[in-house]
Amino acid sequence: MAHAYGRQISVEAFPSVTLNNLPNELLLLIFQDLDPSSLISVSCLCRRINAVATTYLLFPKTDCNDALAQLRVNSLSFGLSNGLSFNSVAGVRLSFSMKQPIEFFSCHFSAADCIREMEQVERLFETGRMIECVDLRFPRGSLLFLEPEPETSMTECELNSPAVVRLFQQLHHTKCRSFGAYDVLPVEYDDSARFCGPVVSTLKYISISRTPFLLTDFFCEWTISTMNSSPLRDVTLEDVDIQQLLPLLSLPFLQKLDIRCLDLPLSDITPFLARHPTIESLMLRILFDDTSLAPNSLPQLRDFSSTAECLSQLLSSPGSMPQLQNVTCYISTSFLSPSPLPTDAIQTLFRHIALHSTITILDIPLSDLNASEEWLSVDPRSEHLLTEVNSLYVTLSMNARDESVVRERIIESIALFPKLETLTLFGWAQCEEFASKDLFGPYGYLRIYHLGYRVSMDYVYGGATSALSTTSIYGQHNITMMYRLGTCD
Incomplete structure (x- = not known):
């Protein structure tokens, strides 16, 4: 045609x-x-x-076509009601379109079908697809506020522990930089058996939380080798037995250490701390004893969080922590308030802090301490010694009541610090009372940051003026109020 x-x-x-x-x-x-x-x-x-x-x-x-969709494809969460179905893992396994690695891959294995789900993830790992962050959450956990799974629901995992072995044998293919294992998995192996899978040597962060099987005789050698061969900077260990693990670890790049093992004595952790001078941030929720740090330990430490007793004990070590700036005091090692409250221990802590001129930021549990009148009645007091502390954090705890009388006692407690310039409030539904003239420091102003609530506040107190600015951070509102007495420059 x-x-x-x-x-x-x-x-x-x-x-x-x-x-x-x-x-x-x-x-x-x-x-x-x-x-x-x-x-x-x-x-x-x-x-x-x-x-x-x-x-x-x-x-x-x-x-x-949405750019956000492409970001979501690179951040995948499987399991639970709000996660993706494990049936979709096959699609990720065959996907070759994205040159960049998957940024975040989280699996919450179910009790009813954990073996099949592990096999899906195992086959994905086997493809060699690079994954920056791998989180494995096993089906039977001891999470706070959650009811435990029925005893019979884990029979499949108990009888098919080889599935766990195969999963960890393929983990090294991901070349992940971050790895987290969470919650109890009731698997058992022969006493003489040992896991012989390849170690993961690419980790910069590891979290082992309520996952004791990784520290059993079967897995322990692999866990130690993985940690020692990786350039780890950030380590979190929670509710696991690490007494035999710590002496065998050597982490020359370690910067942040978080240990929440309530049965671990302080005497077991201090040798490890002395061997790791690179630590910059330290959190300890452990069993207190009268062990001190070796002299001149932790020369790079800047942030330290623990109970008042543990903080005081380690702060008293000669020549240690010369760069410490930020101290966070927990009222107890658990989530429950102790009885009686450690009022004397916290006053003792203040006296030790006063001997460290580098400490300028303090976070203490004033909401718990002021649940009753006991804290304000303590005598003698040591807040007046904290002349270098210019920033204070006050967080509403789970055990405290957000009541006006409690807030009034907290305000009285804050006013005892002589040189405050910045006050940060977190979790408070109301904070108007914190903008009290009694809190203004010697320089005539106090910056108040209120985090976690959508609020709008603007105050004028006689000759005082206030400035208010609001910015949104991750869906929450960071409210910054700066109150000045007299004329603003």
Whole structure:
């Protein structure tokens, strides 16, 4: 027909229509009629189709052209009611469109189907897909406020512990920089058996929380080798037996250490601290004893959090912590308030802090301490010695009551600090009373930061003026109030 009109029509003028040159909107219409296995097969045709198909498979209600959708594809959470189905892991396994690694991969394995879910994740790890952060949350945890799973629900995991072995054998393929293992998994192995999987040597952060099986004889050598061979900077150990682990660890790049093991004596942790002078941030919720640090320990430490007794004991070590700036005092090692309150111990802590001129920031449990009149009746007091402390944090604890009488006692307690310039409040629904003239420091002003609530406040006190600015941070509002007495410059 083209010759009938005396001219030749190029084939290039009418290119063939393929899936690859269809617009995303038409691709999505086609994908709606495909079951997951067919969709995964189609996604292997090319990178562009794979990108659209993977996004649709994981987030079918999201516009795949949206940049936010691409970010969500790189941050994946499986399990629980608000997570993705483990059936979608296969789509991630076959996805090859994203050059960058998956940034965050979290799995909360269920009690009913944990073995099949572990196998899905194992096959994903086996592909060698790089994953920056891997979080594995096992089905039977001891989380606060949650009811335990029925005893019979974990029979499958107990009888199929090889699935756990296979999962950890493939973990090194991810080259992850962050790894977290959470909650109890009731698996048992022969006394003579040992895990022989490859170590993970790429970690900068590790968290082992309520996961004792990683420190059993079967896994312990692998756990130690993984930690020692990785350039770890941040380590969290919670509710696990680490008494045998600590002497075997050598972490030359360690900067942040968080140990929350209530049965671990202080005497077991101090040798480890002395061997790691690079630590800059330290949190200890452990069993207190009268052990001191070796002289001149922790030369780089800037942030230290613990109970009053532990803080006082380690602050009294000669020449230690010369750069310490920020001290956080917990009222107890657990979430429950002790009885009686450690009022004398905290006053003793103030006297030790006064001997460290570098400490300028203090976070103490004033909401717990002022639940009764006991704190204000303590005598003698030592707040007047804290002339270098210019910043104070006050957090509403779970055990404290947000009542006017409690806030009044807290305000009286704050006013005892002689050189405060900044007050930070967190968790308080109301904080108007904290803008009291009694709190203004010797320089005629006090900056008050109220975090965690959407509030609007503006005050004028006679000759005082106030400035208010609001910025949104991660969905919350950071309210900054600066009150000045007299004329503002």
